[in-house]
Amino acid sequence: xxxxxxxxxxxxxxxxxxxxxxxxxxxxxxxxxxxxxxxxxxxxxxxxxxxxxxxxxxxxxxxxxxxxxxxxxxxxxxxxxxxxxxxxxxxxxxxxxxxxxxxxxxxxxxxxxxxxxxxxxxxxxxxxxxxxxxxxxxxxxxxxxxxx
Amino acid sequence: xxxxxxxxxxxxxxxxxxxxxxxxxxxxxxxxxxxxxxxxxxxxxxxxxxxxxxxxxxxxxxxxxxxxxxxxxxxxxxxxxxxxxxxxxxxxxxxxxxxxxxxxxxxxxxxxxxxxxxxxxxxxxxxxxxxxxxxxxxxxxxxxxxxxxxxxx
Numbered sequence: 673x674x675x676x677x678x679x680x681x682x683x684x685x686x687x688x689x690x691x692x693x694x695x696x697x698x699x700x701x702x703x704x705x706x707x708x709x710x711x712x713x714x715x716x717x718x719x720x721x722x723x724x725x726x727x728x729x730x731x732x733x734x735x736x737x738x739x740x741x742x743x744x745x746x747x748x749x750x751x752x753x754x755x756x757x758x759x760x761x762x763x764x765x766x767x768x769x770x771x772x773x774x775x776x777x778x779x780x781x782x783x784x785x786x787x788x789x790x791x792x793x794x795x796x797x798x799x800x801x802x803x804x805x806x807x808x809x810x811x812x813x814x815x816x817x818x819x820x
Numbered sequence: 821x822x823x824x825x826x827x828x829x830x831x832x833x834x835x836x837x838x839x840x841x842x843x844x845x846x847x848x849x850x851x852x853x854x855x856x857x858x859x860x861x862x863x864x865x866x867x868x869x870x871x872x873x874x875x876x877x878x879x880x881x882x883x884x885x886x887x888x889x890x891x892x893x894x895x896x897x898x899x900x901x902x903x904x905x906x907x908x909x910x911x912x913x914x915x916x917x918x919x920x921x922x923x924x925x926x927x928x929x930x931x932x933x934x935x936x937x938x939x940x941x942x943x944x945x946x947x948x949x950x951x952x953x954x955x956x957x958x959x960x961x962x963x964x965x966x967x968x969x970x971x972x973x
Contacts, residue, residue: 683881691889722838758931763960769920784901793921
């Protein structure tokens with residue numbers, strides 16, 4: 673339950689900041705992607721720099737998570753082809769919808785009900801990908817069975 | 821409030837989101853991500869058992885945070901929110917949102933993250949896969965927007 677509360681709290685802070693930064697406006701994303709306004713890139717860059725410093729500090733101080741006392745840790749991933757072709761589709765979808773998954777959720781709270789279409793798309797896309805991955809896993813299993 | 825009616829300077833908004841990444845790791849030992857929350861939501865829809873996963877609460881928080889940002893900036897002004905979308909016909913603007921959402925959901929689930937998860941969280945943690953994903957979706961989105969701007973002009 674504690675972790676749910678933490679999720680809610682950080683969700684509020686994230687959603688509030690996206691709204692205040694007006695990244696919940698299609699026009700802002702249009703200006704970003706058409707390279708007319710550096711705002712969103714500068715915001716992302718300064719955010720990454722802050723998070724880089726903060727997370728190194730956590731690691732250096734050997735911080736423990738407040739909800740369960742376990743050491744703060746994270747995993748990183750080596751580049752895979754899924755990072756590339758998945759992101760090509762994601763980028764195309766982002767350009768079409770002019771809002772990515774975080775801001776679009778905050779837009780709901782700002783009363784922009786048209787984006788329910790984007791949200792419906794997100795959920796069906798996620799569901800389709802789950803089925804796709806399942807089928808791939810089954811195919812891989814079918815191939816490895818004779819070897820065993 | 822005057823302060824919140826104006827767009828936050830990038831050097832305020834960016835570090836605030838950076839602090840969300842640090843805070844989530846410190847408090848909950850979890851990486852930030854938006855599309856992951858939709859993955860959890862979909863799983864929970866299929867098998868609603870017990871307390872929803874924390875990322876579902878995170879989604880609720882995002883909606884509340886958006887609402888709060890509108891309230892302090894002078895109130896909620898309900899609308900469709902797609903006026904600045906591509907094309908001039910309403911059906912086209914709506915279809916672009918639905919198609920865009922589907923592509924984003926599918927693509928980010930395959931790539932393992934979105935603008936928040938790979939673009940901000942994964943890169944700040946130094947994950948090579950996140951750098952590849954971010955470079956790819958930025959290039960695809962910038963190219964896509966230029967093509968859409970040209971086609972719908």
